[in-house]
Each structure stands twice: as C-alpha cells, then as structure tokens.
C-alpha cells in the first residue's frame with residue numbers, strides 16, 4: 001500500500017483532526033444542537049451512528065435510515081460534515097446516497113474478512129475517506145488486512161481508528177488500548193492517518209482526557225470523541241459520552257506536540273543524548289549475550305545430569321529480587337518484572353534446544 005497523505009486537506013482544521021458527535025443519531029433536534037455546539041469549537045466533522053451493532057438484541061440498535069433525512073437537514077443548516085459507521089454493503093449504498101462525507105468500519109466488522117470484502121466491493125473507487133477501526137481482538141494482521149481490502153478496492157483515502165481491544169482481563173478501560181499494536185501499524189505505514197477513539201477505549205467519561213492525551217503524546221493524527229447534549233440520557237453508550245462543554249474543556253487542556261523540531265539546540269542536544277543511549281544499548285546487548293552464554297552452560301549441565309530446564313525455586317527468587325533491586329534505581333517494578341519474564345522465556349527456549357539436541361553417538 002502506498003498511502004498518500006490526505007488528512008490535512010480533508011480535515012479543514014488544524015492538527016489534531018477532531019470528529020465529535022453522538023454515539024447514535026437520536027432525533028433531528030439532537031443532531032442540530034450538537035452540530036452547532038461542536039462547530040462553535042471549530043470542529044468540521046461530526047459523527048453519528050445510524051445503525052448500532054449491539055451485544056444484546058433488545059438494546060437500542062440505532063434509528064436506521066430515517067436518520068439520513070435528519071443528517072441531510074443538519075448538513076443543509078450548518079454545512080458540517082458527517083461521518084458514520086457502515087457494516088454491510090447495503091449500509092454503504094445508503095450512506096453514499098445520503099452523501100455522508102466519511103465512513104468507518106466498526107471493530108466487530110473488521111474481524112470478518114468476508115464482510116469487509118463485501119463492503120470493499122460496495123465502496124469500489126469512492127472518493128470519500130474510509131477509516132477502519134481495529135478488530136475487537138488484538139490482531140494487527142487482521143486490522144491491516146481489512147485496510148488493504150478497502151485500499152485495493154480503489155479507495156485512496158484510507159485511515160485507521162484505534163478503539164481498543166476486548167479482553168477477558170479486568171481493567172480500568174472498557175477496551176484495552178494495547179498501544180503497541182497501533183504503533184506497529186504506524187511504523188509500517190507512517191502516512192496512514194491514525195485516529196484514536198478515546199470514548200470506546202475509556203468507556204467512562206473520567207478517563208477520556210487521559211486517553212486523548214496519551215494518543216497525542218504518541219503522535220496520533222486525530223481523535224473521535226462521542227459527544228451528546230445530555231449524555232446521561234443518551235440512548236446508547238451513556239457512560240462514555242461527554243457534553244460539548246466538556247469536550248471544549250478537554251480540547252483546551254490537550255497538549256499537542258509536533259513530531260519533530262527544527263530548533264538547532266534541540267536537535268544537537270537530542271543527538272548527543274541518543275549517542276549515549278546507543279552506547280548503553282550496546283552494553284545491554286553485550287551483557288545479555290554474556291548472560292545467555294551462562295544459561296547455555298547451565299543447559300549443558302542440566303542435560304548431563306538429567307535435570308529439568310525450568311527451575312521453579314530459582315525463577316521465583318529471580319522474579320522477586322529483580323523488581324526489588326529495580327526500586328533502588330527508581331525503575332518501575334512492572335517494567336522490570338516484564339523484562340525478566342522475557343529474558344527467562346528466552347533462557348528456557350535456549351536450554352530446551354540444548355537438552356533436546358541429539359547427542360552424537362560414539363562410533
């Protein structure tokens with residue numbers, strides 16, 4: 001995929017690109033109120049769900065295509081642009097007929113390559129942007145595959161939305177961010193616009209500012225934030241929608257930085273510090289290599305003495321002491337614990353290879 005940068009032309013606003021609006025289009029009045037409020041904040045694109053994929057059958061599933069008439073009226077009155085989710089080829093057809101300005105494919109759709117392909121076929125050659133939300137399961141390849149399907153259908157303005165991933169683990173987020181996944185996507189396709197959806201990651205209003213700031217610190221191109229005039233009484237996603245006033249405050253407080261700087265002093269200082277890091281990283285690698293040589297030696301002894309590779313007591317001692325040592329250096333305990341888990345996994349891999357290697361028989 002050779003992505004051409006398109007977002008700056010589309011967004012009509014300065015960085016970051018903000019898409020705000022209700023989870024669902026509930027009524028013409030609701031849409032008009034929000035359109036005017038977000039426009040007053042300088043926002044040019046509004047989101048509104050027409051069809052809502054819900055977990056349970058009796059939940060509000062969106063107002064369906066009647067909402068396109070309301071959207072048309074609001075577009076006429078305010079000239080704001082609209083973004084909505086499509087989950088079938090029929091949705092695409094209706095949304096295009098309604099002259100929606102930006103489409104996105106939802107997380108529950110991205111997981112299914114058959115559906116994504118049907119949507120891609122319906123989108124063939126469209127000139128409007130199409131953004132693909134990450135699949136609900138943390139799988140970069142699936143996300144990339146869906147983006148590729150849309151791109152191969154001749155949609156040049158493609159982008160990605162990071163809305164977090166489902167997890168069985170209890171967490172403070174509704175959907176785990178797993179930031180390393182969107183960052184891998186960004187490293188592979190630096191020109192692919194990457195938008196965060198803090199509302200779905202957070203799942204609760206109080207976390208939206210923090211998630212939005214993190215996205216900005218990581219160099220995301222924009223934010224999609226669910227906004228409703230009366231969030232508590234919203235028909236869907238009540239807990240995670242914010243009022244236009246809160247959105248205004250959030251945007252005001254957001255610290256937006258640049259990907260780089262031309263300031264000579266900054267560049268020189270950064271270069272000097274990076275050189276030091278290069279040297280330290282080399283030392284780290286040398287140290288790791290020395291450690292793994294010892295691990296190999298122990299592996300050989302274990303093989304000779306028919307002892308298991310995994311040594312529970314020793315491992316328990318390591319996983320307890322290393323984080324303790326780390327606190328003396330003000331290093332985060334979790335970070336050091338994770339690091340030693342990775343190192344230990346590698347020791348096990350190396351030693352398993354050694355003990356399972358066939359010993360050449362003497363002739």
Ligand SMILES: O=C(O)C(=O)C[C@]1(C(=O)O)C=C[C@@H](O)C=C1
Nearest residue numbers: 295298309310311314315344347
């Ligand atoms: O102490 C050992 O027995 C080792 O083989 C070393 C080591 C390690 O990497 O530190 C590797 C595997 C064991 O489970 C415990 C520790």
